Amino acid sequence: MPHLFTEKLDLIETPSQNNGVEFDFIAKSYNIAENRQTEYKISSKINNKEFLLNYRDKEDKYLLKPDLVTRISPVGLLKNALNAYVDSTKSKVLSSNTANIKIRDAIQDIYLKDINYFVDEFKTDKEIQIEIGFGSGRHLIHQAKNNPDVQFIGLEIHTPSIEQLLKQLHLQNIENVLVVNYDARLFMEFIESNQVGKIFVHFPVPWDKKPHRRIYSNEFINEALRVLKINGTLELRTDSRKYFDYCVELLTNLPKGNITIDINKDLEVSSKYEDRWKKMGKNIYDVVLTSFNEDLPKNIEKDFSFDKKLENLDLFDTLPRKSMVFDGYFVHFVNTFKILGEENSGLLELTFGNFDRPVSKYILIKNGEISYYQGNPIPTSSNLNAHKKIKELIYS
Ligand SMILES: C[S@@+](CC[C@H](N)C(=O)[O-])C[C@H]1O[C@@H](n2cnc3c(N)ncnc32)[C@H](O)[C@@H]1O
Incomplete structure (x- = not known):
């Protein structure tokens, strides 16, 4: 730094x-x-x-x-x-340590998209297929080459894997893949209903000791069913018997989809992890959830505005400084700053949103007008709920 x-x-x-x-x-x-x-x-x-x-x-x-x-x-x-x-x-x-400045213009990679792109701009008439945690990218590249009319989205949180895939996409001149570094558990919120043909989740981290970190949860499955077209599929492939059992339990008797189960099914392409488990003689389990329901279009709410100006900064003396936990989100006012030489102007430092992916931001108050410094947060439901609570606390 x-x-x-x-x-x-x-x-x-x-x-x-x-x-x-x-x-x-x-x-x-x-x-x-x-x-x-x-x-x-x-x-x-x-x-x-x-x-x-x-x-x-x-x-x-x-x-x-x-x-x-x-x-x-x-x-x-x-x-x-x-x-x-x-x-x-x-x-x-x-x-x-600030000598030797080499200002490299940030190379805008044509494949790598910021999450805001999916929030504000992304639109396609093509079918979408999503791979969650693509790792080496072997399966994603295979699918993209064999289905040129499908728009693929690859989700990963491991930067070296992302860089490796970007290199391959450039080398092989593949045009139908977009890559995003974002937590798959929250990503579906930004995709329109009934637009996705397949979601692949191959060899997710089992998180036996921290199940709340697993990709599969009731919320994730509901969002997956919403974005899937009729007959669209959410496809889990895993070597973990525990993860398999956990998913079968979550996916059984859903009102909008039904499941099929396989053991040691061969796919056209085998991933790095799969090769490793097969060599060790482990079983590979598949659970495919097929959607049979058409969902209502999603109205993605993005309102992070503040309703009125602040008359003064008295709230800086009264805001609670402890983390406040609500249903599915939290709000924590961390610090307050007053802008020198300006009336009624300051910064509020806070963290909020989803427990697993908290957001840190500043709220800027300039002559009483309130906005988020560096722009609005990503409109996940937990961020939007947190924003409503922040307004309540600021104006109370
Ligand atoms: C065990 S590896 C499997 C990789 C690949 N699917 C394969 O079969 O070789 C799991 C991958 O999921 C990624 N991952 C874990 N949690 C994730 C999340 N919440 N969102 C997106 N990717 C995630 C990890 O970074 C890792 O690359």
């Missing part, structure tokens, strides 16, 4: 600009939680990308570094901002 130490804590006048970096405001921590020390957040912008720098004292020196929640890539932009800030202050820099 780039950072530098200065001799003095030197705060500049804002708004100002230096070397292509805009500094919009500086906010100072207010009413800080126990075990946190005074910090300053410096709102910075390069090429319209905004982020915060964090400035605080550390052992007789002052440490300036990017704020973890809002940091952007490539890292060269952050180094640039740190250097531009201290250049504006004329503070003496005691040490730094």
Whole structure:
């Protein structure tokens, strides 16, 4: 992480600009939680990308570094901002690791899509097929090559696997795959109803000791059935007898789908994991859920607006600082900051949403107007529920 130490804590006048970096405001921590020390957040912008720098004292020196929640890539932009800030202050820099900036323009990979793309833009007339946890990508590539009229979406959370697949997609010039680094348990929420032909879940991590981390759950199955067309299938393949039993129990007697079960069925393509288990003589279990129901279109709610302006920042003194747990989501106000030299303006640092995939964000209050710094959260149902609760707490 780039950072530098200065001799003095030197705060500049804002708004100002230096070397292509805009500094919009500086906010100072207010009413800080126990075990946190005074910090300053410096709102910075390069090429319209905004982020915060964090400035605080550390052992007789002052440490300036990017704020973890809002940091952007490539890292060269952050180094640039740190250097531009201290250049504006004329503070003496005691040490730094911000030299050697190589600003590589982030290469927009044509296959790799941000989750926001699926929230705001993604549309297709083609049938969709989804592979969850594609690993080496062997099965996904095989399917994509053999079904050129299908739009495939590959979901993974392991970056080296994603990079390996992207390389293969480029090398083999495959055009019908999109890749997203996102938790499959939450992804289906952004897909229209009745559009998916197949969902493959091959050799998911069994999570015997932490079953709540499993891909399959009642919520996941309901969302899968919603996005599946009539006769569309959710296909589990696993070597884990425990996972198989768990899924059979979840999938039996559903009102919208029925299951078929197989043992040691051969597929046209065998994955890396499958090869390993077969060599060890393990059984391979298949459970295929077929949807027989047409679902209503999903109205994907995206409203993260705030209803009215704040008259003052008195709530900074009263907001609860402990994590608050509700039905399926939580809200935790972590810290508050007041913007220097501006009335009724500040930052609220918070984490919220789903327990397994919490979101960390800042809420920006500028002259009483409230919005999410760096844009709205992803509209998962837990984030939307958390947002409603946040509004209630802010306005109460
Ligand atoms: C045991 S590997 C199997 C890989 C591949 N399907 C195969 O058969 O070789 C499980 C994969 O699922 C991915 N994974 C685990 N949890 C996930 C989640 N919640 N969302 C998306 N991918 C996930 C892991 O990163 C890992 O690559």
